[in-house]
Amino acid sequence: MNKTNLSTLLSLTAIACLILVLPCAGVQISREKQHVMDWLSKPVIGILAEYDALPMISQKGRVPKQEPLVTGASGNGCGHNLMGTAASATAIAVKRAMEKHGIKGTAKLLGANGGSIG
Numbered sequence: 758m759n760k761t762n763l764s765t766l767l768s769l770t771a772i773a774c775l776i777l778v779l780p781c782a783g784v785q786i787s788r789e790k791q792h793v794m795d796w797l798s799k800p801v802i803g804i805l806a807e808y809d810a811l812p813m814i815s816q817k818g819r820v821p822k823q824e825p826l827v828t829g830a831s832g833n834g835c836g837h838n839l840m841g842t843a844a845s846a847t848a849i850a851v852k853r854a855m856e857k858h859g860i861k862g863t864a865k866l867l868g869a870n871g872g873s874i875g
Contacts, residue, residue, distance in 0.1 A: 775866075779845060784849065800862045800863070801864075802863065802865070808868070808869070815828070844866060848865075851864045
């Protein structure tokens, strides 16, 4: 697998996980928009879910020295792999709090792929 294919695979895997998990929490997915979640009306609360990989940092797991899976390929090194998960959990919590407390507004989970590549 070349570095471009690996980077694309990592991003698509992250997106697929979000699309599978969010509906389980009662969240509707909008694939035609730039974001993946809408809930209610104004005011709007936006939560950014980054799930991209950084170029040139492919790394085998549990190896304490540099040893790429694919030389020159992308990987995760600064928490972007965690940000998408944390942002999704935050969006679900915001939705539930809005429902529980009768808070009117819109919660949007905004998917951001490829932000670190420029």
